[in-house]
Amino acid sequence: MDLKSFSSTSVSTFEVDHVGRSYSTLISSFRHKVGVGFSPHFKCRRGLFLRTYSAPDNTYLTDKAGISSVGEDNLATETGLHINGTSGSIRSFYTRNLRVLDAFDDEYGGVVVDPDRLPSNPYTFAALLRLSLSHWKKMGKKGIWLKLPLEQSDLVPIAVKEGFQYHHAEPGYVMLTYWIPEGPSMLPANASHQVGVGGFVINDNNEVLVVQEKHCSPATLGLWKIPTGFILEAEEIYTGAVREVKEETGIETEFIEVIAFRHAHNVAFEKSDLFFICMLRPLSLKINVDDLEIAAAKWMPLVEFLEQPLIQEDSMFKKIVDIFIARLGKRYCGLSTHQVVSKFDGMVSSLYYNVIDNEDNCVGN
Amino acid sequence: MDLKSFSSTSVSTFEVDHVGRSYSTLISSFRHKVGVGFSPHFKCRRGLFLRTYSAPDNTYLTDKAGISSVGEDNLATETGLHINGTSGSIRSFYTRNLRVLDAFDDEYGGVVVDPDRLPSNPYTFAALLRLSLSHWKKMGKKGIWLKLPLEQSDLVPIAVKEGFQYHHAEPGYVMLTYWIPEGPSMLPANASHQVGVGGFVINDNNEVLVVQEKHCSPATLGLWKIPTGFILEAEEIYTGAVREVKEETGIETEFIEVIAFRHAHNVAFEKSDLFFICMLRPLSLKINVDDLEIAAAKWMPLVEFLEQPLIQEDSMFKKIVDIFIARLGKRYCGLSTHQVVSKFDGMVSSLYYNVIDNEDNCVGN
Known part of the structure; x- marks a missing residue:
């Protein structure tokens, strides 16, 4: 299985645009390409493999945190989840317990968590989110985008507890953000x-x-x-x-x-x-x-x-x-x-x- | 104590405007007066008495639901909460256990829950929200507005479980809505x-x-x-x-x-x-x-x-x-x-x- 090819093509499949803080052309918007759609209607096609981030130091989460109940996420893991670490090396893991949240890079040094591959178990989510944040911080990431569908509202307080703020919401979802660097957030504002x-x-x-x-x-x-x-x-x-x-x-x-x-x-x-x-x-x-x-x-x-x-x-x-x-x-x-x-x-x-x-x-x- | 005067004056103190579905003047917005501000910065002045809704049939909630842990809300109750029921009669209760969520009428037959007087205990909130919804339905209310501050994000999944949807969010809060009548929601949309x-x-x-x-x-x-x-x-x-x-x-x-x-x-x-x-x-x-x-x-x-x-x-x-x-x-x-x-x-x-x-x-x- 050529995991590398998945990693290089999967992101563009899901690319949509959102606006950055300033306009980059004469008059048009600064088109901020991110790895996954923000639309509440956007459906990530399952069956495609997605680029993910590696766990720092390949840390294993313990079953105590409920990681073994990731459920459908295990499928991706077990059928060929690949880890694209800071070194750029591609490795595959078939263990169920080594995970951070599925996510994509955006063009501005940020990370977009895949809303279609969130763990259904809140304990799993809590553990993975903490691990992921720690990892993204180490990687020097900036803005983290976390879109939580209405039906997974039980994950909202967990994200807030980790320091996320609300960004915007539509009937079917709420978008939360976390700005990692020192200083004011450079993430684009909500509709005004x-x-x-x-x-x-x-x-x-x-x-x-x-x-x-x-x-x-x-x-x-x-x-x-x-x-x-x-x-x-x-x-x-x-x-x-x-x-x-x-x-x-x-x-x-x-x-x-x-x-x-x-x-x-x-x-x-x-x-x-x-x-x-x-x-x-x-x-x-x-x-x-x-x-x-x-x-x-x-x-x-x-x-x-x-x-x-x-x-x-x-x-x-x-x-x-x-x-x-x-x-x-x-x-x-x-x-x-x-x-x-x-x-x-x-x-x-x-x-x-x-x-x-x-x-x-x-x-x- | 003249409770009636509180009921007639307290709402206007908190009136702010938001836009309804259509424009009501030649060009200006349809100004939808509601009982409490939607601004994340809006601070409801404590110490004023607020108009609230009566519990249906004067039902008493049991302690099992955690109502006794309402905390600061008890103060208002105990110092003169008045109930303005469907009959229009003004009654006062000094019991701690008879409560629905503090809320205001809006001009469109809707209800705005007071974000500054939410119970801090999630179990209390869950019980009061359910009771309140049942009461508002009986009263023929239409749109319910529930603004939950970031620091009370643990109430979000409770509201969603009761059928609320997201309406919009700003960094410090998420606004949820519930449309009671049959048919499509007539609530105004979020910024576009x-x-x-x-x-x-x-x-x-x-x-x-x-x-x-x-x-x-x-x-x-x-x-x-x-x-x-x-x-x-x-x-x-x-x-x-x-x-x-x-x-x-x-x-x-x-x-x-x-x-x-x-x-x-x-x-x-x-x-x-x-x-x-x-x-x-x-x-x-x-x-x-x-x-x-x-x-x-x-x-x-x-x-x-x-x-x-x-x-x-x-x-x-x-x-x-x-x-x-x-x-x-x-x-x-x-x-x-x-x-x-x-x-x-x-x-x-x-x-x-x-x-x-x-x-x-x-x-x-």
Whole structure:
């Protein structure tokens, strides 16, 4: 069995990207390649052999710590677990008791513990984690990433006891980290923002599509407002605006431009909020209200919409409406969206910018 | 002792906002008032009496479940815990054994468990959590929010066993949720984006401020790029761009405009990324390189910067540079920032939009 070939190929099979602390290209993210996906949906294909770290000094754990109950992990051990130590030498062990946690190197001197090969027995985990940390420290490793699935939540207090902190969580898992070196952690931060969209939709009769929400603050009671909502995971701003309008009112639209955006802080769970105000063109007229969130929806004459006291008396709403009116009069340039691919990260992404034009009318649509 | 007054005033003392599923005002967030802060730094002021929920049917917990070891929680109980049951009647109990978890109502029919008054004993917590869930279900409650501090990670597996899922986490805590009603959870999602900034800085000699990073991907090796980085918690885009330039190069700048932004997905931990390209004006010229992240920094003649093959050969970089050049020639409108306050949420926030102008030159700076 050529164990060496497993060691050189297995890691790339599982490579996914996450962002480091800074941007490494002109504009794109610093793509931090790590050995295993952080996605809660990511499934590590079993049957492939994974690069692991050697136990320091080949220490044997005693059965007292429950190592013999590793269970399915033994399978990998017994069918050819290989140890890639600091010396770079490849050795194989067929004993059940010599183990550290299955893990991968990342490109930044860190270690990513394989979430699909965690011991099921908490005592085994506790012993292996301690041994692994000691080993990684000796190897000069920096950040340790430990993703614990929801169904293995009994391992959380064990990791915390060893000095791990929470990094982020999604419904199905919590990610913990441990920063080994002296000094502040250089690990990338958790997501910091949520993103909302609002859609200005105006028809040929100069009527704006407006809604009243079922759950509104007392301050906005009676206000007819534009449809708004949060964008979904991995959704585009332009898609999200069209979707929200459709969901709340049944109206089909097409995206024209982002005309402005708002940045606010300490909104939800201490996080920040970016809200993109979009101009949309209606493709249908018949309203069909979403009963769950919306109390009422209608086409409202533009003048009537603008003259609502709650809009006229509020500096922010007034400014946004002014922009909207300027845009209608083609005295304003919004940002349209363009798909771009950069060879530096290979990703398709959306670049929002004005159509460059020498005329007064900046509108390219 | 007027217990009723405590019940009517204590909740507002602790009110903070978080975002619900949709936006409730014209553009601002749906501010979901809940009874206790989600901030890891938030400290519930002890000594105030908190509204709690009654145990169903005034059930007494037995000592077998460890309730007598609630510890500091007994203080509140013994000095005047009041129970606000479904009937709305106010009753007081001075027994140590009749308890559910201290919690607050939120405005959406949900419950927020007080993270500062969790039992320290896991057995007590397990018994109280089960009792509380049963009680909240009977009361028709919807979303339950349970914030567990890092130092009480031993409670995590207990909550998961009762059916809680992770919602989000920050270094010092993990937030778990439980959605009681039938159907999909209507609780707001976790933060979905990280936000980066890049600064185009050009001096009077038509030289662009550029850097080479220490940790760059092989694809960008040798590229002279603009300074970039992530914005900090609650930081403004315009502040973040100025800070990153200063940190990486030592150059002082002032913010002019956002000239474009990029939206990419599945970047870090399955999250999305918004990157704002900013135009900055230099206020100093002497470069002082940040040795930690930056290998080199310099003022580079604009033509030389543009003609770098790595920029010319990449459609995204090329487009951004084209926008930059158009903006320099005043043939492009960027978005400048304006502080606005809306009375609907009382928040100061930054609105980014073009200066409305009838001339070709959209530049208002």
